[in-house]
Amino acid sequence: MSAQRTIRAIIVDDEELARQILCEYLAAHADIEVVAGCANGFEAVKSITEQKPDLVFLDIQMPKLDGFEVLELVGPGTEVVFVTAYDNYAIRAFEVHAVDYLLKPVSAARFEAALERARERLSGKLPHQPLPAAELAAAARPPSQHVERIPVRDGTRVFIIPVAKLDYAEAQDDYVALVSEGKKHLKQQTISSLEAGLDPSRFMRIHRSYIVNLERVARLEPYGKDSHIAVLTNAAQLPVSKSGYARLRAFLDR
Amino acid sequence: MHPILTHHRRLALYLLAWLPLAALLRYLMAAVGGMSAADSFVLAFPLCLIYAFICLSAYYSCRATPLDRSTISRIVGTHATGALVASGIWIILAKFLAYSLSRTSTFSDIDSNFGPQIALLLDTGVLFYLLSISLYYVLMAVEASREAEARALQASVLAREAELKALKAQVNPHFLFNSLNSISALTSSNPAKAREMCILLGDFLRRTLGLGEKSAIPLEEELSLVHSFLAVEKVRFGARIQMEENIDKEAMGFPIPPLLLQPLVENAVVHGIAHLVEGGWIRLDVNASDGLLSLVVENLFDPDAPPRRKGGVGLANVRQRLAARYGNRAGFEAKADGERFRVAISIPAEKEGRSS
Numbered sequence: 001m002s003a004q005r006t007i008r009a010i011i012v013d014d015e016e017l018a019r020q021i022l023c024e025y026l027a028a029h030a031d032i033e034v035v036a037g038c039a040n041g042f043e044a045v046k047s048i049t050e051q052k053p054d055l056v057f058l059d060i061q062m063p064k065l066d067g068f069e070v071l072e073l074v075g076p077g078t079e080v081v082f083v084t085a086y087d088n089y090a091i092r093a094f095e096v097h098a099v100d101y102l103l104k105p106v107s108a109a110r111f112e113a114a115l116e117r118a119r120e121r122l123s124g125k126l127p128h129q130p131l132p133a134a135e136l137a138a139a140a141r142p143p144s145q146h147v148e149r150i151p152v153r154d155g156t157r158v159f160i161i162p163v164a165k166l167d168y169a170e171a172q173d174d175y176v177a178l179v180s181e182g183k184k185h186l187k188q189q190t191i192s193s194l195e196a197g198l199d200p201s202r203f204m205r206i207h208r209s210y211i212v213n214l215e216r217v218a219r220l221e222p223y224g225k226d227s228h229i230a231v232l233t234n235a236a237q238l239p240v241s242k243s244g245y246a247r248l249r250a251f252l253d254r
Numbered sequence: 255m256h257p258i259l260t261h262h263r264r265l266a267l268y269l270l271a272w273l274p275l276a277a278l279l280r281y282l283m284a285a286v287g288g289m290s291a292a293d294s295f296v297l298a299f300p301l302c303l304i305y306a307f308i309c310l311s312a313y314y315s316c317r318a319t320p321l322d323r324s325t326i327s328r329i330v331g332t333h334a335t336g337a338l339v340a341s342g343i344w345i346i347l348a349k350f351l352a353y354s355l356s357r358t359s360t361f362s363d364i365d366s367n368f369g370p371q372i373a374l375l376l377d378t379g380v381l382f383y384l385l386s387i388s389l390y391y392v393l394m395a396v397e398a399s400r401e402a403e404a405r406a407l408q409a410s411v412l413a414r415e416a417e418l419k420a421l422k423a424q425v426n427p428h429f430l431f432n433s434l435n436s437i438s439a440l441t442s443s444n445p446a447k448a449r450e451m452c453i454l455l456g457d458f459l460r461r462t463l464g465l466g467e468k469s470a471i472p473l474e475e476e477l478s479l480v481h482s483f484l485a486v487e488k489v490r491f492g493a494r495i496q497m498e499e500n501i502d503k504e505a506m507g508f509p510i511p512p513l514l515l516q517p518l519v520e521n522a523v524v525h526g527i528a529h530l531v532e533g534g535w536i537r538l539d540v541n542a543s544d545g546l547l548s549l550v551v552e553n554l555f556d557p558d559a560p561p562r563r564k565g566g567v568g569l570a571n572v573r574q575r576l577a578a579r580y581g582n583r584a585g586f587e588a589k590a591d592g593e594r595f596r597v598a599i600s601i602p603a604e605k606e607g608r609s610s
Contacts, residue, residue: 014528014531015435015436015490016492017439017440017490018432018435020439021435021438021439024442024443039531061528061560062529062560063556064531064556065560066560069560085428085432085435104431104432104434105431105434149560
């Protein structure tokens with residue numbers, strides 16, 4: 001065990017005492033270095049993207065972003081141990097391939113077991129397939145609910161887009177461009193997984209590459225011989241596919 | 255639903271009750287109308303059977319003119335008309351029956367003796383009709399009082415249920431787990447503080463568990479429960495919780511249902527302060543005036559906080575308990591305004607509290 005490389009860890013919890021006890025447990029392990037402690041979701045995203053730790057101890061209920069949203073934004077590449085007082089997120093935690101799920105108050109023995117699993121994962125003894133961003137995003141959403149807000153990260157900065165302020169989304173390779181209040185935010189997610197999370201009564205896939213906020217659609221205009229464009233209230237023009245046209249027409253004619 | 259027609263037993267009893275009436279009619283037909291015994295017998299009994307069914311319809315006019323919500327003139331008018339119409343129909347049917355019977359050799363002179371019966375039939379018809387009217391009003395009153403009883407029972411069951419739910423929810427397990435986690439952290443870094451928190455937590459638990467059995471406690475006691483809750487939460491959240499209180503001294507002695515304010519303050523912490531990086535204030539205003547006790551809990555919250563189960567099992571429970579206990583004499587309003595969340599409650603300020 002002494003030959004192991006140093007594991008760099010970040011502790012995320014909004015309560016100081018909760019961070020303190022994890023620090024204390026970790027202090028007994030020479031191979032683990034705590035590189036940061038974060039008190040909220042924004043700080044966590046910033047620290048994780050900057051420090052690229054091997055292991056994150058992550059609370060779930062926090063100010064700004066919850067633990068799942070943090071994970072969605074930093075993407076795969078970090079091993080996560082959830083530490084929470086709530087036992088009802090365990091299934092979602094394992095859907096995002098968390099190393100372990102610890103319940104507060106955390107016993108030393110249970111903590112050691114989690115740490116051992118993390119070591120095995122990190123040294124490659126336990127197989128680990130990083131989750132695609134889309135699945136992370138899906139798991140970040142409470143089951144059977146539509147997303148109310150979309151967190152996006154630009155470098156170490158985090159923006160929250162409430163879905164009501166999303167004008168439209170455009171697929172760009174592995175990313176979606178989310179257009180809101182005149183700004184474009186890029187997010188690593190497929191347009192299909194974004195569509196899956198949005199409320200279908202408020203958003204419509206009108207084209208292979210476009211999802212539009214139905215409230216923003218001002219009118220449909222013919223474009224070329226037999227295709228159409230949707231004109232939004234902010235004058236943006238989006239291409240509409242054949243099947244998208246049928247659906248949008250039906251919605252507008254309601 | 256007709257109270258007699260839809261129950262076989264009741265219908266049988268009802269028809270049975272018409273037997274003496276039929277006997278009376280037969281007697282009158284013979285004694286007053288001068289009919290022979292046999293003639294009056296074959297006429298009176300079928301006629302009463304028919305009339306029993308005609309009178310069943312009186313129920314609907316009783317339903318349409320309830321005694322407590324109709325004017326006297328309307329009640330008298332409706333039923334007088336009803337009685338005359340019913341008797342009229344009855345007389346016509348009686349004439350028809352008498353005519354049919356007179357075609358047989360046994361009752362050949364029944365029709366010729368019918369004339370003197372008309373006045374008699376009119377009188378008894380009106381009388382029987384009015385009898386059934388009073389029967390229906392009695393039935394309706396019995397039904398209404400039974401319904402009221404059921405409603406009262408249901409209300410008290412609901413009230414009890416809401417109270418029980420409140421008692422079950424009185425200690426939020428996550429509050430307990432997080433507090434224990436804090437204690438666990440403090441045991442090594444600050445044992446004295448750990449001990450203090452054990453005592454604070456014990457104090458809070460003892461108070462909550464004790465309050466569950468009471469139906470009302472002085473406001474002062476509820477406030478001290480709130481303080482003991484906040485003392486524990488302040489160990490966890492440190493300076494993030496700022497409590498401001500503005501309590502009307504007059505209000506201190508008024509009885510309130512236990513665990514009314516504490517869940518609201520807990521809500522303010524869990525859904526408000528816990529989501530604010532820098533923390534924020536919770537403000538408690540209590541006023542007594544004009545026979546009303548007004549309790550307001552207001553707090554800062556982050557409108558952009560991560561979505562979580564939309565708050566308020568606590569809120570819903572407080573609302574239900576108020577409704578069950580005070581009905582429309584209590585007011586409850588919860589609303590978010592920008593970054594502020596405000597719950598305002600008003601309940602009757604009654605010194606002696608509720609007796610049960």
